[in-house]
Amino acid sequence: MSRDLLRRFVHDMLLARAFEERAAQEYTNGRIRGFLHLYPGEEAAAVGVVQAAEPSDYVVSTYREHVHALVRGIPARYIMAELFGKKDGVSHGMGGSMHLFDRERRFMGGYAIVGETFPIALGIGYAIACRNLPEAVICFFGDGAANQGTFHESLNMAALWRIPVLFVCENNHYQIGTEIHRHSAVTDIHKRACAYAIPAEKVDGMDVLTVYEAARRALDTIRNEGGPHLLELETYRFRGHSMADPGAYRPPAEVQAYLRDDPLAAVIRRAETVDPTPGKHKPPLTDAHPPSPFRGRAWEALGDADIEALRTEVMAVVDDAVRFAEASPDPTLDDAWRDFHRNHAQETLI
Ligand SMILES: Cc1ncc(C[n+]2csc(CCOP(=O)(O)OP(=O)(O)O)c2C)c(N)n1
Ligand SMILES: [Mg+2]
Numbered sequence: 001m002s003r004d005l006l007r008r009f010v011h012d013m014l015l016a017r018a019f020e021e022r023a024a025q026e027y028t029n030g031r032i033r034g035f036l037h038l039y040p041g042e043e044a045a046a047v048g049v050v051q052a053a054e055p056s057d058y059v060v061s062t063y064r065e066h067v068h069a070l071v072r073g074i075p076a077r078y079i080m081a082e083l084f085g086k087k088d089g090v091s092h093g094m095g096g097s098m099h100l101f102d103r104e105r106r107f108m109g110g111y112a113i114v115g116e117t118f119p120i121a122l123g124i125g126y127a128i129a130c131r132n133l134p135e136a137v138i139c140f141f142g143d144g145a146a147n148q149g150t151f152h153e154s155l156n157m158a159a160l161w162r163i164p165v166l167f168v169c170e171n172n173h174y175q176i177g178t179e180i181h182r183h184s185a186v187t188d189i190h191k192r193a194c195a196y197a198i199p200a201e202k203v204d205g206m207d208v209l210t211v212y213e214a215a216r217r218a219l220d221t222i223r224n225e226g227g228p229h230l231l232e233l234e235t236y237r238f239r240g241h242s243m244a245d246p247g248a249y250r251p252p253a254e255v256q257a258y259l260r261d262d263p264l265a266a267v268i269r270r271a272e273t274v275d276p277t278p279g280k281h282k283p284p285l286t287d288a289h290p291p292s293p294f295r296g297r298a299w300e301a302l303g304d305a306d307i308e309a310l311r312t313e314v315m316a317v318v319d320d321a322v323r324f325a326e327a328s329p330d331p332t333l334d335d336a337w338r339d340f341h342r343n344h345a346q347e348t349l350i
Contacts, residue, residue, distance in 0.1 A: 048211025065110035088327035115148025144175025205233025
């Protein structure tokens with residue numbers, strides 16, 4: 001594995017954690033209002049999958065989407081400004097935390113409605129399939145969203161029409177305060193894909209390298225053979241569902257156990273260790289697949305100084321993002337009115 005890619009993973013995971021923890025602080029300071037759903041604990045999912053995508057692929061995400069947007073390349077300052085509701089935000093302050101959108105980077109939105117992402121991804125994928133392009137859509141969703149009707153409708157049509165969508169379930173075991181065994185009859189979300197003959201795999205979502213490999217394999221298959229694919233990433237959120245939720249429904253021992261499995265600490269440990277041994281990576285949990293491209297390859301370790309330099313770099317990026325967001329003006333009523341009319345002008349009535 002290249003040292004550059006390893007450095008990229010460490011950089012993105014550090015930036016993700018620092019950005020989200022700073023957003024929590026700014027929410028407490030009263031500078032961010034409304035709902036704020038944070039991602040600490042789940043970073044390996046967004047980093048592994050989005051890094052495996054091509055710039056020509058599309059990403060559709062949920063309301064817990066800041067990190068997907070960051071890894072996709074939206075500068076932290078435009079995301080933070082959107083969280084602050086400011087005019088220089090990526091959605092001009094009209095969307096807030098749950099509605100980041102950047103057409104140029106093919107980041108097709110965060111969505112607040114659970115299950116809303118499926119038909120949107122399907123529509124984009126349909127347009128790709130009609131033109132026979134070598135592109136794919138990545139559709140993130142939570143374990144709770146797998147119980148929405150749109151999940152089943154969209155999987156059925158994606159399989160039937162061979163639509164190039166990679167469905168990615170971030171299974172963090174909770175739907176707000178409801179634990180997965182109390183909201184799902186089948187708790188292995190990937191097993192539901194077989195009802196629509198969609199190939200699916202479940203992997204350790206706390207290990208960024210494992211996630212990256214699985215996403216690469218899935219995207220290769222989509223590009224070479226067409227049709228959808230589903231990945232289930234087992235992960236955990238360290239914070240409550242949103243800033244309004246102290247998360248008291250989770251046993252402290254459970255939270256402690258997952259904290260010991262921190263994906264950020266894990267990638268740093270890995271980056272600091274030269275990997276001499278074939279087969280030491282955790283095998284994926286299900287399904288036969290080709291050998292990992294990383295297995296048996298040594299990589300040059302990053303030293304303490306490299307990691308410290310990356311920490312300093314991301315802290316500077318986050319500080320700059322907050323300064324930028326503070327300095328940005330509020331949108332005016334005229335701005336809102338103009339956006340309203342722009343949307344209205346593009347409505348198609350049938
Ligand atoms: C259609 C709909 N129903 C209910 C809600 C309220 N709601 C917001 S988040 C959420 C839980 C979703 O859990 P999951 O899909 O597991 O995602 P996670 O928050 O764990 O990332 C619910 C029920 C909503 N936003 N949309
Ligand atoms: Mg969940």
